[in-house]
Amino acid sequence: MMLSNLGFFSLFLGLVSSFTVFFCSVFNIKKNSLKLENKIYKFLTFQFFFVVIGFFILLYSFFTSDFSNATVYNNSHSTKPLFYKITGLWGNHEGSLLLWLLVLTSFILFFFFNSKNEPKNFRLYTLIFHQIIIIGFFIFVLKTSNPFDTLFPIPTEGLGLNPILQDPALAIHPPVLYVGYVGTSIIFASALAAMVTGYVNSIWAKNLKKWVLISWTFLTGGILLGSIWAYYELGWGGFWFWDPVENISLMPWLSLTALLHCISTLEKRGILKSWSIILSIVTFMLSVTGTFLVRSGILNSVHTFANDPSRGIYILIFLFILIFMSFVIFLIFESKNLENKKQIFFLSKETSVLINNWFMIYFLSVVLIGTVYPIFLDVITSEKISIGPPFYNKLLIPFLVPFFLFMSVGPSMNWIKTNLKFEMSYIYYFLLTLIATGITVYYLSQKNLLTIILIFSLVFLIIKTLPNFLKNNTNHSQNLSHLGFAMLMLSILFNSVTSTEIIKNIKVGDSFISKNEKITFKKVIKEEERNYSSIIGIFEIKNNYDKIIKLNPEIRIYNQPVIATSEAAIKTTLFKDRFITINLIKDEQLFNVRYQNKPFMIWIWISTLIIIFGGTFAIFSKKKNYS
Amino acid sequence: MYGKKVRLRIVFIISILTIIILSVYIILKLLEDDVVYFKSPTEIKQSSENITKKIRVGGMVKKDSITLDNKKIFFIITDFKNEISVIFAGTVPNLFQEEKGVVAEGILQDNNLFIADKILAKHDENYMPPEVKESLEQK
Numbered sequence: 001m002m003l004s005n006l007g008f009f010s011l012f013l014g015l016v017s018s019f020t021v022f023f024c025s026v027f028n029i030k031k032n033s034l035k036l037e038n039k040i041y042k043f044l045t046f047q048f049f050f051v052v053i054g055f056f057i058l059l060y061s062f063f064t065s066d067f068s069n070a071t072v073y074n075n076s077h078s079t080k081p082l083f084y085k086i087t088g089l090w091g092n093h094e095g096s097l098l099l100w101l102l103v104l105t106s107f108i109l110f111f112f113f114n115s116k117n118e119p120k121n122f123r124l125y126t127l128i129f130h131q132i133i134i135i136g137f138f139i140f141v142l143k144t145s146n147p148f149d150t151l152f153p154i155p156t157e158g159l160g161l162n163p164i165l166q167d168p169a170l171a172i173h174p175p176v177l178y179v180g181y182v183g184t185s186i187i188f189a190s191a192l193a194a195m196v197t198g199y200v201n202s203i204w205a206k207n208l209k210k211w212v213l214i215s216w217t218f219l220t221g222g223i224l225l226g227s228i229w230a231y232y233e234l235g236w237g238g239f240w241f242w243d244p245v246e247n248i249s250l251m252p253w254l255s256l257t258a259l260l261h262c263i264s265t266l267e268k269r270g271i272l273k274s275w276s277i278i279l280s281i282v283t284f285m286l287s288v289t290g291t292f293l294v295r296s297g298i299l300n301s302v303h304t305f306a307n308d309p310s311r312g313i314y315i316l317i318f319l320f321i322l323i324f325m326s327f328v329i330f331l332i333f334e335s336k337n338l339e340n341k342k343q344i345f346f347l348s349k350e351t352s353v354l355i356n357n358w359f360m361i362y363f364l365s366v367v368l369i370g371t372v373y374p375i376f377l378d379v380i381t382s383e384k385i386s387i388g389p390p391f392y393n394k395l396l397i398p399f400l401v402p403f404f405l406f407m408s409v410g411p412s413m414n415w416i417k418t419n420l421k422f423e424m425s426y427i428y429y430f431l432l433t434l435i436a437t438g439i440t441v442y443y444l445s446q447k448n449l450l451t452i453i454l455i456f457s458l459v460f461l462i463i464k465t466l467p468n469f470l471k472n473n474t475n476h477s478q479n480l481s482h483l484g485f486a487m488l489m490l491s492i493l494f495n496s497v498t499s500t501e502i503i504k505n506i507k508v509g510d511s512f513i514s515k516n517e518k519i520t521f522k523k524v525i526k527e528e529e530r531n532y533s534s535i536i537g538i539f540e541i542k543n544n545y546d547k548i549i550k551l552n553p554e555i556r557i558y559n560q561p562v563i564a565t566s567e568a569a570i571k572t573t574l575f576k577d578r579f580i581t582i583n584l585i586k587d588e589q590l591f592n593v594r595y596q597n598k599p600f601m602i603w604i605w606i607s608t609l610i611i612i613f614g615g616t617f618a619i620f621s622k623k624k625n626y627s
Numbered sequence: 628m629y630g631k632k633v634r635l636r637i638v639f640i641i642s643i644l645t646i647i648i649l650s651v652y653i654i655l656k657l658l659e660d661d662v663v664y665f666k667s668p669t670e671i672k673q674s675s676e677n678i679t680k681k682i683r684v685g686g687m688v689k690k691d692s693i694t695l696d697n698k699k700i701f702f703i704i705t706d707f708k709n710e711i712s713v714i715f716a717g718t719v720p721n722l723f724q725e726e727k728g729v730v731a732e733g734i735l736q737d738n739n740l741f742i743a744d745k746i747l748a749k750h751d752e753n754y755m756p757p758e759v760k761e762s763l764e765q766k
Contacts, residue, residue, distance in 0.1 A: 236718075365654075369651075369654055370658075373655075383664065386663045387661060387662055388661065390660075391657065391661035505697050505698065505699075506697060510697075583718060583723075585695055585700065590697070592718055
């Protein structure tokens, strides 16, 4: 009880420090002195410090299962494993917002101490714009979602955490994703500040690129963790469902990817200024919109912790203020950052970056329309609809072919102008691709023309990217990420065209045949754990070579709250995953068994990791340039 | 009348606008076929036209209505006013139980029979699809 009040008080002091920083910065700009006031450093550190205290108090309350705290009571239980007690902190609305604040305040501190070589006013304006965001979130936390609400009388036991969230991948998913999301706030504030101070130039782009890379890498990682979790926990055997909640993490990713390419052009050539600013603003807006859609209860999913309309309205107002502010600033100060009138030659890296951006914006618009249209339709006509994979497949897949082809040639273009000479190697690449595609298509026995074209363009992309690793003058982190992306698309394609599944309702002792494998339901074991009891099905899979694979899917019935989840049993090999889930229907006579063959599953994860390695590599190699 | 530059700019802006409007129109047109409408059993009973497209039906699973053989699952969705029989071959989510909310996606055979190809997953026991909640509240 005492502790919770202390936590609230600490957050309040944090808000006070934020205001102090904000006003100090404003006065410091007016004063026209060349020096930064020491006060700003001090209060910036205080602000971070107070949030850290609040965070640790909440962590301690979760750690000790202090049920006098409403957040702990609603989301924890004394029998929960310690690891999930701790990660339960961000498995709920209040705690996750505190994590937002923690990342926000630590990032601005990090930014401020790392930007000493940049112009004073630029730093101050960045600080001001970023403080507006921090203050907005502080008030949001304190007013609508206080993590330190207390309960009296003190309950003896908590309500528990949704069991499907009790999972290692999902435990670290929110922090990783948040670093990605919150990183975009620095990009946003810095873009507005650069606009106001007329600092949109190559140096700014070079410094900002580091932040774009950090956000992008973490966002990719967060999406990967979420997908892995969805794959083995939700029991459908898929990893991407075009669910609105997934889409809103993909949208900032797409605009960040566009920004990443665009900012390099600004860095090297000093062009595309306004466009870089617009992308920076849009990326952050998409992050906040995502928060709004998830927290307002408009979308329903695991991420929607509680439906409190006042929260949604608050974020909506906040969002409108931010959009209005950036719009006004953009219009007023656009003339201050005049574009260099440089002609772009059509065969150049600049052109390929522009093409990349056009594609990204197209993909982004499709996802945006697919996500938002049902919401609008519901509000306007109260007609309820949902938009599924066919929509996205139809609109996205045909455009992937030219996208892959442009992606294969883009990186080998030169800045300013590329002289195209006919080389024998082009013919070799083409023949090699043709042969590789032929073998792949034959091996997978594919007849669909679109699939064949997709395979061709992807194989071409890989074959064109690989030799770049041998060249000294190419960007290896870029090569790595491009290669990872090509492999990711190829694995997803193979996976989706060759997956098979079979669903049966069977009794213990029954068996069924899938392709050339015989699946036998041997027996059922029951086990009691501390916070759940489980029913485990023992299955044996026998193939033609008499190799026996054992798979033990499980149904867990958690005691607090009482929820059944099915734990898929997955046997992963280099070439395919065997995936089995069981479900109880009505009585325990018949089990609903789903057996899936998912080829190249592990390559989807590996190639995404390669993309992330590319990003990480770029972050560190950039740092070397600084020192 | 106007300089060459201005005219070029006007042509540019107009063509960009046309492209945007055209593409949004095409996207929304494509959307027509791929959207899935949500209906309650009562709405299905009351609708005069034949629904041939894929739809979602939501409500409660009626008590003692689940039966199954080794391929299919049969049950009844009710909104306490009207009900509809469902045939489904596939996996059911964990929380698929009698007297709990359910959303099924599939094709309507006639006013009384629904062939589902998907039962949507839910994530916790208290959660009810907003559509179901609303259609239950309307009664």
